[in-house]
Amino acid sequence: MRTLQATDAQAPDLAALVAELTAESPEFAALWERYDVRRRRAEQKTFRHPQAGEFTLTAEVLHLGEEGQRSTVHQADPDSRYQDAPAVLSAATSFLPPKGRSD
Structure with a gap:
C-alpha cells in the first residue's frame, strides 16, 4: 500500500482505507507507523x-x-x-x- 501511496498520495480511496484499518486494527496501525518500505x-x-x-x-x-x-x-x-x-x-x-x- 505504501507503493500505491507513493504513486498517488492524494488517492481518497487509499486514504480512507488506511484510516479505517488504522482505527480498527492496532496491529495495522503499528505496522503502518513503522514505515518499513523497500522496493x-x-x-x-x-x-x-x-x-x-x-x-x-x-x-x-x-x-x-x-x-x-x-x-x-x-x-x-x-x-x-x-x-x-x-x-x-x-x-x-x-x-x-x-x-x-x-x-
Missing part, C-alpha cells in the same frame, strides 16, 4: 505444476513508466538445478489444448 527487486518463488513438477525461479518486478504498470519476469538461476524448468514447463504445456477446447 522488492528479486525474490525466490516456488511453483508446483502438475506436469512440470516443483521448481523455484527468481521473480523480478520491473516498473514501467509513471502509471504504476509493472511486469514480472521469472527466470531460473544459471547453473541451478532448476535451470531447465522453464523449458520443461513450456514442453509440458505446449501439448495441452486451449481452455474451452477439447480437441
Whole structure:
C-alpha cells in the first residue's frame, strides 16, 4: 500500500482505507507507523505444476513508466538445478489444448 501511496498520495480511496484499518486494527496501525518500505527487486518463488513438477525461479518486478504498470519476469538461476524448468514447463504445456477446447 505504501507503493500505491507513493504513486498517488492524494488517492481518497487509499486514504480512507488506511484510516479505517488504522482505527480498527492496532496491529495495522503499528505496522503502518513503522514505515518499513523497500522496493522488492528479486525474490525466490516456488511453483508446483502438475506436469512440470516443483521448481523455484527468481521473480523480478520491473516498473514501467509513471502509471504504476509493472511486469514480472521469472527466470531460473544459471547453473541451478532448476535451470531447465522453464523449458520443461513450456514442453509440458505446449501439448495441452486451449481452455474451452477439447480437441
